[in-house]
Amino acid sequence: MVTTEPVAVWIEKERFHGDVVDCLTVILRTRGCSWNRCLMCGYKRDTDPRVTTHDLISQIDRALKKGKAKILKIFTSGSFFELDKEFRDYVYGKVREFGFEKLIVESRPEFVYEVEKDLDKIDFEFEVGIGLETSNDFVREVCINKGFMFEDFKRSAKYLKSKGFRVKTYLLLKPPFLSEREAIEDALNSVRDVKDYADVVSLNPTNVPSNTCIEVLWRKGIYRPPWLWSVVEVLRNADIEIVSDPVGAGSLRGPHNCGKCDKDVVKAIREFSLTQEKSVFENLYCRCLKLWEKILELEDYSRIPLTR
Ligand SMILES: [Zn+2]
Numbered sequence: 545m546v547t548t549e550p551v552a553v554w555i556e557k558e559r560f561h562g563d564v565v566d567c568l569t570v571i572l573r574t575r576g577c578s579w580n581r582c583l584m585c586g587y588k589r590d591t592d593p594r595v596t597t598h599d600l601i602s603q604i605d606r607a608l609k610k611g612k613a614k615i616l617k618i619f620t621s622g623s624f625f626e627l628d629k630e631f632r633d634y635v636y637g638k639v640r641e642f643g644f645e646k647l648i649v650e651s652r653p654e655f656v657y658e659v660e661k662d663l664d665k666i667d668f669e670f671e672v673g674i675g676l677e678t679s680n681d682f683v684r685e686v687c688i689n690k691g692f693m694f695e696d697f698k699r700s701a702k703y704l705k706s707k708g709f710r711v712k713t714y715l716l717l718k719p720p721f722l723s724e725r726e727a728i729e730d731a732l733n734s735v736r737d738v739k740d741y742a743d744v745v746s747l748n749p750t751n752v753p754s755n756t757c758i759e760v761l762w763r764k765g766i767y768r769p770p771w772l773w774s775v776v777e778v779l780r781n782a783d784i785e786i787v788s789d790p791v792g793a794g795s796l797r798g799p800h801n802c803g804k805c806d807k808d809v810v811k812a813i814r815e816f817s818l819t820q821e822k823s824v825f826e827n828l829y830c831r832c833l834k835l836w837e838k839i840l841e842l843e844d845y846s847r848i849p850l851t852r
Contacts, residue, residue, distance in 0.1 A: 547573060547594055548599050548602040548603060548606075549602075550571060550606060550607050551571040551590045552571045553568070553570040553571070553606070555567065555568055555610060555611055555613055556569050557818055558615050558617070559785075559818060560614060560615060560645070564819075566612070566614055567613055567616070567617050568608070568610060568612075568613035568615070568616050569617040569619070570604070570607040570618055570619070571590060571619045571621070572600060572603050572618060572619065572620050572621070573592055573621075574590075574620050574622050575591060575592070575593055576591030576593075576621055577591075577626075578622065579690075580622075581691060582688055582689055582691075583687070583689050583719075583756065583757040583758050584719065584750055584753075584758040585756065586753020586754060586755065587621035588755075589755070590621045597627075597630050597631045600628075601631060604634065604635060608642060612642075613644070614644065614646065616635075616638075616646070616648070617648040617649075618647070618648065618649050620649070623650065623651040623655040624651050624672075626658075629658075632665075633665055635647070636665040636666060639668055640667070640668070644668065645668060645669060646670070647668060647669070647670050648672075648712070649671075649672055649673070650672070650673040650674070650675070650714075651674060652675070653674055653676075653697050653699070653700035654696065656672060656674070657700075657703060659672075659704070659707065659709075670709045670710065671709065671743070671744075672709055672711060673711075673713075673714055674697060674701065674711065674714065675690075675716075676694070676713050676738065677690055677716040677719065678715060678730050678731075679738060680694075681693050687719040688716065688719050688720075694737070697713075697738075697741070701741035702741065705741075711742050711743055712742065712744050712746055713741070713744075713746070714745075715731055715735065717731050717747055717748065717770050718770035720757075720761055723840075723843035723844045723847065724770065724771060724839050724840055725844055726844070727774060728774050728777050728778055732778055735782040738784075739784055742784070744784075745782065745784055745785070745786040745787070746786075746788065746789075747778055747779065748789075748791070749774075749788070749791075749798070749799035751769055751790075751791045751797055751798040751799065752767070752792075752797040752798075766848050768851065768852065769792075770799045771799065771800070771801055771836050772790070772793065772800060773833060774836075775799055776812070776828065779813065779822075786820075787817035788816075788817055789817065790810060790813060793806065794806035794807065794810060801830065801836070802835070804832070808828060809828055809830075812824045812825055812828055
Protein backbone atom coordinates (compact mmCIF):
# COMPACT_ATOMS: atom_id res chain seq x y z
CA MET A 545 0.00 0.00 0.00
CA VAL A 546 1.20 3.49 -0.82
CA THR A 547 1.10 5.59 2.33
CA THR A 548 1.43 8.94 0.57
CA GLU A 549 -1.80 8.62 -1.41
CA PRO A 550 -5.35 8.92 -0.06
CA VAL A 551 -7.60 5.85 -0.31
CA ALA A 552 -10.03 7.83 -2.46
CA VAL A 553 -10.91 11.40 -3.37
CA TRP A 554 -13.93 12.70 -5.25
CA ILE A 555 -16.23 15.70 -5.55
CA GLU A 556 -19.85 15.16 -4.52
CA LYS A 557 -22.90 17.26 -3.78
CA GLU A 558 -23.63 18.28 -0.21
CA ARG A 559 -26.26 20.39 1.51
CA PHE A 560 -25.00 23.73 2.78
CA HIS A 561 -27.29 26.37 4.31
CA GLY A 562 -30.25 25.12 2.27
CA ASP A 563 -28.25 25.07 -0.97
CA VAL A 564 -26.58 22.19 -2.80
CA VAL A 565 -22.85 22.78 -3.28
CA ASP A 566 -19.70 20.88 -4.28
CA CYS A 567 -17.89 19.00 -1.55
CA LEU A 568 -14.35 17.70 -1.93
CA THR A 569 -14.42 14.38 -0.12
CA VAL A 570 -11.29 12.48 0.80
CA ILE A 571 -10.70 9.18 2.54
CA LEU A 572 -7.27 9.39 4.13
CA ARG A 573 -5.17 6.32 4.73
CA THR A 574 -4.41 6.62 8.45
CA ARG A 575 -3.08 4.32 11.16
CA GLY A 576 -6.73 3.61 11.93
CA CYS A 577 -8.99 3.67 14.92
CA SER A 578 -7.60 2.95 18.37
CA TRP A 579 -10.86 1.22 19.31
CA ASN A 580 -11.21 -0.99 16.24
CA ARG A 581 -13.64 -3.50 17.77
CA CYS A 582 -16.99 -2.69 16.16
CA LEU A 583 -18.68 -5.78 14.70
CA MET A 584 -19.63 -4.16 11.40
CA CYS A 585 -16.55 -2.02 10.81
CA GLY A 586 -14.50 -2.75 7.70
CA TYR A 587 -12.47 0.46 7.65
CA LYS A 588 -9.37 -1.35 8.86
CA ARG A 589 -8.69 -2.29 5.23
CA ASP A 590 -8.08 1.41 4.52
CA THR A 591 -5.42 1.78 7.21
CA ASP A 592 -1.70 1.12 7.45
CA PRO A 593 0.36 1.23 10.66
CA ARG A 594 3.29 2.80 8.77
CA VAL A 595 1.47 6.03 7.92
CA THR A 596 3.32 9.10 9.26
CA THR A 597 2.18 12.69 9.71
CA HIS A 598 4.31 13.55 6.70
CA ASP A 599 2.39 10.94 4.64
CA LEU A 600 -0.92 12.44 5.74
CA ILE A 601 0.23 15.86 4.57
CA SER A 602 1.16 14.38 1.15
CA GLN A 603 -2.25 12.72 0.98
CA ILE A 604 -4.09 15.98 1.66
CA ASP A 605 -1.95 17.81 -0.89
CA ARG A 606 -2.83 15.21 -3.51
CA ALA A 607 -6.51 15.38 -2.66
CA LEU A 608 -6.57 19.17 -3.00
CA LYS A 609 -5.47 18.84 -6.63
CA LYS A 610 -8.80 17.18 -7.45
CA GLY A 611 -10.61 20.50 -7.89
CA LYS A 612 -12.43 23.38 -6.25
CA ALA A 613 -15.32 23.01 -3.84
CA LYS A 614 -17.08 24.88 -1.05
CA ILE A 615 -16.77 22.12 1.50
CA LEU A 616 -13.90 19.84 2.49
CA LYS A 617 -14.94 16.51 4.02
CA ILE A 618 -12.30 14.23 5.49
CA PHE A 619 -12.86 10.59 6.44
CA THR A 620 -10.11 9.11 8.56
CA SER A 621 -11.17 5.48 9.26
CA GLY A 622 -10.77 6.56 12.87
CA SER A 623 -10.85 9.84 14.74
CA PHE A 624 -9.58 13.08 13.19
CA PHE A 625 -8.58 14.23 16.67
CA GLU A 626 -6.38 11.18 17.14
CA LEU A 627 -4.18 12.50 14.34
CA ASP A 628 -1.19 14.69 15.22
CA LYS A 629 -1.84 18.33 16.01
CA GLU A 630 0.73 19.22 13.37
CA PHE A 631 -1.43 17.55 10.74
CA ARG A 632 -4.68 19.04 12.03
CA ASP A 633 -3.15 22.51 11.89
CA TYR A 634 -1.99 21.80 8.34
CA VAL A 635 -5.58 20.94 7.36
CA TYR A 636 -7.00 24.09 8.98
CA GLY A 637 -4.37 26.14 7.10
CA LYS A 638 -5.36 24.53 3.80
CA VAL A 639 -9.05 25.19 4.45
CA ARG A 640 -8.23 28.89 4.70
CA GLU A 641 -5.74 28.88 1.82
CA PHE A 642 -8.18 27.17 -0.57
CA GLY A 643 -11.16 29.19 0.58
CA PHE A 644 -13.30 26.28 1.78
CA GLU A 645 -16.29 27.57 3.72
CA LYS A 646 -16.76 24.44 5.76
CA LEU A 647 -14.73 21.52 7.08
CA ILE A 648 -16.29 18.19 8.06
CA VAL A 649 -14.34 15.59 10.05
CA GLU A 650 -15.24 12.55 12.17
CA SER A 651 -14.34 11.43 15.66
CA ARG A 652 -15.24 9.10 18.50
CA PRO A 653 -16.76 11.11 21.36
CA GLU A 654 -13.84 10.67 23.76
CA PHE A 655 -11.42 12.44 21.41
CA VAL A 656 -13.41 15.56 20.50
CA TYR A 657 -12.05 17.47 23.50
CA GLU A 658 -8.68 17.63 21.70
CA VAL A 659 -10.21 20.42 19.60
CA GLU A 660 -9.65 22.69 22.59
CA LYS A 661 -6.03 22.99 21.40
CA ASP A 662 -7.15 23.96 17.87
CA LEU A 663 -9.72 26.64 18.64
CA ASP A 664 -7.57 29.58 17.51
CA LYS A 665 -7.10 27.95 14.09
CA ILE A 666 -10.78 27.36 13.26
CA ASP A 667 -12.53 30.42 11.84
CA PHE A 668 -14.77 28.62 9.35
CA GLU A 669 -17.83 26.42 9.71
CA PHE A 670 -16.72 23.22 11.38
CA GLU A 671 -18.74 20.02 11.64
CA VAL A 672 -17.77 16.93 13.58
CA GLY A 673 -19.42 13.61 12.75
CA ILE A 674 -19.81 11.17 15.63
CA GLY A 675 -20.74 7.53 15.03
CA LEU A 676 -23.31 7.11 17.78
CA GLU A 677 -25.05 4.36 15.71
CA THR A 678 -28.00 4.16 18.14
CA SER A 679 -29.19 5.94 21.26
CA ASN A 680 -29.90 2.54 22.82
CA ASP A 681 -26.97 1.58 25.08
CA PHE A 682 -27.87 -2.12 25.02
CA VAL A 683 -27.92 -2.30 21.22
CA ARG A 684 -24.73 -0.22 20.93
CA GLU A 685 -22.87 -2.36 23.44
CA VAL A 686 -24.16 -5.84 22.70
CA CYS A 687 -24.96 -5.74 18.98
CA ILE A 688 -22.21 -3.35 17.83
CA ASN A 689 -19.54 -3.41 20.55
CA LYS A 690 -19.01 0.32 20.17
CA GLY A 691 -17.43 0.95 23.55
CA PHE A 692 -19.14 4.15 24.67
CA MET A 693 -22.46 5.21 26.15
CA PHE A 694 -25.17 7.60 24.97
CA GLU A 695 -24.14 9.84 27.89
CA ASP A 696 -20.61 10.10 26.44
CA PHE A 697 -22.05 11.16 23.10
CA LYS A 698 -24.31 13.77 24.72
CA ARG A 699 -21.42 15.28 26.66
CA SER A 700 -19.23 15.49 23.53
CA ALA A 701 -22.01 16.95 21.41
CA LYS A 702 -22.80 19.59 24.04
CA TYR A 703 -19.12 20.45 24.27
CA LEU A 704 -18.78 20.85 20.48
CA LYS A 705 -21.89 23.00 20.31
CA SER A 706 -20.62 25.18 23.16
CA LYS A 707 -17.64 25.97 20.92
CA GLY A 708 -19.94 26.96 18.07
CA PHE A 709 -19.38 23.80 16.01
CA ARG A 710 -21.91 21.60 14.27
CA VAL A 711 -22.55 17.99 15.20
CA LYS A 712 -23.40 15.34 12.63
CA THR A 713 -24.64 12.12 14.17
CA TYR A 714 -24.20 8.85 12.34
CA LEU A 715 -26.90 6.29 13.01
CA LEU A 716 -26.61 2.69 11.91
CA LEU A 717 -29.70 1.19 10.35
CA LYS A 718 -29.90 -2.48 11.29
CA PRO A 719 -27.12 -3.53 13.61
CA PRO A 720 -26.73 -7.31 13.70
CA PHE A 721 -29.26 -9.34 15.75
CA LEU A 722 -32.15 -6.90 15.24
CA SER A 723 -35.14 -7.84 13.11
CA GLU A 724 -36.00 -5.56 10.20
CA ARG A 725 -38.81 -3.95 12.18
CA GLU A 726 -36.72 -3.53 15.31
CA ALA A 727 -34.06 -1.85 13.19
CA ILE A 728 -36.51 0.77 11.92
CA GLU A 729 -37.83 1.34 15.40
CA ASP A 730 -34.31 1.65 16.82
CA ALA A 731 -33.34 4.23 14.18
CA LEU A 732 -36.48 6.31 14.69
CA ASN A 733 -36.10 6.22 18.47
CA SER A 734 -32.50 7.32 18.02
CA VAL A 735 -33.49 10.20 15.74
CA ARG A 736 -35.87 11.40 18.43
CA ASP A 737 -33.27 11.03 21.18
CA VAL A 738 -30.48 12.93 19.39
CA LYS A 739 -32.64 15.84 18.28
CA ASP A 740 -31.28 18.24 20.89
CA TYR A 741 -27.67 17.25 20.26
CA ALA A 742 -27.33 16.86 16.50
CA ASP A 743 -27.59 19.45 13.73
CA VAL A 744 -27.91 16.73 11.13
CA VAL A 745 -28.26 12.95 11.16
CA SER A 746 -26.57 10.70 8.66
CA LEU A 747 -28.34 7.36 8.41
CA ASN A 748 -25.99 4.55 7.46
CA PRO A 749 -27.72 1.35 6.39
CA THR A 750 -25.41 -1.50 7.37
CA ASN A 751 -23.31 -3.11 4.67
CA VAL A 752 -21.20 -6.24 4.97
CA PRO A 753 -17.48 -5.55 4.54
CA SER A 754 -14.97 -8.38 4.15
CA ASN A 755 -13.20 -9.80 7.19
CA THR A 756 -15.69 -8.55 9.76
CA CYS A 757 -17.82 -10.30 12.36
CA ILE A 758 -20.92 -9.22 10.50
CA GLU A 759 -19.61 -11.02 7.41
CA VAL A 760 -19.51 -14.29 9.35
CA LEU A 761 -23.18 -13.83 10.32
CA TRP A 762 -24.08 -12.89 6.75
CA ARG A 763 -22.35 -15.95 5.28
CA LYS A 764 -24.22 -18.20 7.70
CA GLY A 765 -27.51 -16.64 6.57
CA ILE A 766 -28.30 -15.10 9.94
CA TYR A 767 -27.81 -11.51 8.86
CA ARG A 768 -29.25 -9.56 5.95
CA PRO A 769 -28.52 -5.85 5.36
CA PRO A 770 -31.64 -3.68 5.61
CA TRP A 771 -34.17 -3.27 2.85
CA LEU A 772 -34.04 0.04 1.02
CA TRP A 773 -37.73 0.35 1.92
CA SER A 774 -36.61 0.48 5.56
CA VAL A 775 -34.24 3.33 4.76
CA VAL A 776 -37.14 5.19 3.11
CA GLU A 777 -39.37 4.43 6.11
CA VAL A 778 -36.87 6.04 8.52
CA LEU A 779 -36.20 9.07 6.32
CA ARG A 780 -39.90 9.70 5.83
CA ASN A 781 -40.70 9.57 9.52
CA ALA A 782 -37.73 11.48 10.91
CA ASP A 783 -38.36 15.08 11.86
CA ILE A 784 -34.82 16.36 11.75
CA GLU A 785 -32.41 17.17 8.92
CA ILE A 786 -31.37 13.68 7.85
CA VAL A 787 -29.27 12.39 4.96
CA SER A 788 -28.29 8.93 3.75
CA ASP A 789 -25.69 7.72 1.30
CA PRO A 790 -26.29 3.97 1.25
CA VAL A 791 -22.93 2.28 0.64
CA GLY A 792 -23.14 -0.81 -1.57
CA ALA A 793 -26.84 -0.22 -2.22
CA GLY A 794 -28.47 -2.76 -4.50
CA SER A 795 -25.88 -5.49 -3.84
CA LEU A 796 -26.36 -8.48 -1.54
CA ARG A 797 -23.69 -7.08 0.80
CA GLY A 798 -25.40 -3.69 0.95
CA PRO A 799 -28.91 -2.43 1.66
CA HIS A 800 -31.15 -3.84 -1.05
CA ASN A 801 -34.68 -4.60 -2.21
CA CYS A 802 -35.75 -7.17 -4.82
CA GLY A 803 -33.21 -6.13 -7.44
CA LYS A 804 -35.75 -4.61 -9.83
CA CYS A 805 -36.54 -1.43 -7.94
CA ASP A 806 -33.23 -0.81 -6.16
CA LYS A 807 -31.96 1.80 -8.59
CA ASP A 808 -35.08 3.94 -8.40
CA VAL A 809 -35.28 3.76 -4.64
CA VAL A 810 -31.61 4.68 -4.19
CA LYS A 811 -32.10 7.59 -6.57
CA ALA A 812 -34.98 8.86 -4.44
CA ILE A 813 -32.92 8.45 -1.25
CA ARG A 814 -30.07 10.48 -2.74
CA GLU A 815 -32.44 13.14 -4.01
CA PHE A 816 -34.09 13.38 -0.61
CA SER A 817 -30.70 13.72 1.06
CA LEU A 818 -29.98 16.82 -0.98
CA THR A 819 -33.41 18.41 -0.92
CA GLN A 820 -35.15 17.06 2.24
CA GLU A 821 -38.28 16.82 0.09
CA LYS A 822 -40.36 13.89 1.34
CA SER A 823 -42.46 14.04 -1.82
CA VAL A 824 -39.65 12.25 -3.72
CA PHE A 825 -40.84 9.03 -2.07
CA GLU A 826 -44.46 9.39 -3.09
CA ASN A 827 -44.43 7.60 -6.41
CA LEU A 828 -42.10 4.77 -5.48
CA TYR A 829 -43.70 1.40 -5.90
CA CYS A 830 -42.66 -2.17 -6.51
CA ARG A 831 -44.26 -5.55 -5.96
CA CYS A 832 -41.63 -6.29 -3.30
CA LEU A 833 -43.20 -3.68 -1.01
CA LYS A 834 -45.77 -6.27 0.08
CA LEU A 835 -43.03 -8.80 0.78
CA TRP A 836 -41.13 -6.24 2.86
CA GLU A 837 -44.28 -5.52 4.88
CA LYS A 838 -44.68 -9.24 5.60
CA ILE A 839 -41.05 -9.47 6.63
CA LEU A 840 -41.48 -6.62 9.11
CA GLU A 841 -44.13 -8.77 10.72
CA LEU A 842 -42.51 -12.20 10.57
CA GLU A 843 -38.84 -11.59 11.32
CA ASP A 844 -39.72 -10.63 14.87
CA TYR A 845 -40.56 -14.33 15.29
CA SER A 846 -38.16 -16.06 12.92
CA ARG A 847 -35.19 -14.04 14.27
CA ILE A 848 -33.36 -14.86 11.04
CA PRO A 849 -33.69 -13.23 7.62
CA LEU A 850 -36.45 -14.76 5.50
CA THR A 851 -35.04 -13.55 2.19
CA ARG A 852 -31.59 -12.95 0.75
ZN1 LIG B 1 -38.70 -4.27 -5.64
